[in-house]
Amino acid sequence: MLDISRRPLPPAASPLDALAGAAKAVPAASLRALPASARLAFRGGERAAGLAGIAFGVELPREACRFNTASGKLALWLGPDEWVLLAPGLDPAPLFEGIEASLGSEPHALVDISSRSVGIELSGARAAFVLNQGCPLDLSTAAFPVGMCTRTIFAKSEIVLIRTAPDAFQIDVWRSFAAYVWGLLEEARREFE
């Protein structure tokens, strides 16, 4: 019988590889598939959040819909006791172990969700306009300032939207929805080609 358990898993290919390779350069709304990132979903109370922030290296934001960032890592507030910890380019296993070890017996939930979603960066002067083709949020800098992040809807897909600069957004989308979101963003930015 074929023993598949010992075979190493192939590196997960991004569903956006082919699409990103064929994307046109549109400076007003530039699309980029982000490289793989460690993603950890963390849930816990006030004390657990404090300890997890120290272990991760980025304090978990307590203010609603905000993110903190330090040395390339991001801690996103998604709910009153729910955060996503993003570490682009890092291996999730040591991060996971480190946070788990620092929490000890403090009640919490920590889940490695690195393979669940993929990142897309949308930047350029018309980035907010392009996003608004599928997302009904007010994306003016007054209502959605730099440093804000939230789970929301893009067309029929749930996304996590992060504003990293006045004209730059990062979108985290479940990998099975990634091609759908990418296709709609491509469609929306065609008028700026």
Next chain:
Amino acid sequence: MLIINCPWCGDRPEIEFRYGGEAHIARPADPATLSDEEWAEFLYNRTNPKGRHAERWRHIHGCGRFFNAVRDTVSDFFVATYKPGEPRPDLKETQP
């Protein structure tokens, strides 16, 4: 699009939310002692008012939290939203 005020996230479009039925319905502490009629009353019978209605909503495509809202079932106007555990606001004070 209808704008709903999430007690945590602020004003958000309605498509981020899911309806959760009437609010302030406490589960009986000891269901075994209830008669079938009382249990059916708890399970199925709702006030179904024409006008102000306290109901649960969930910001499922946002912070994921349940909260309570007072909505006018005639005009679909959201009079108030408040966190679970907080008392139903006095409607006379919140008349628009």
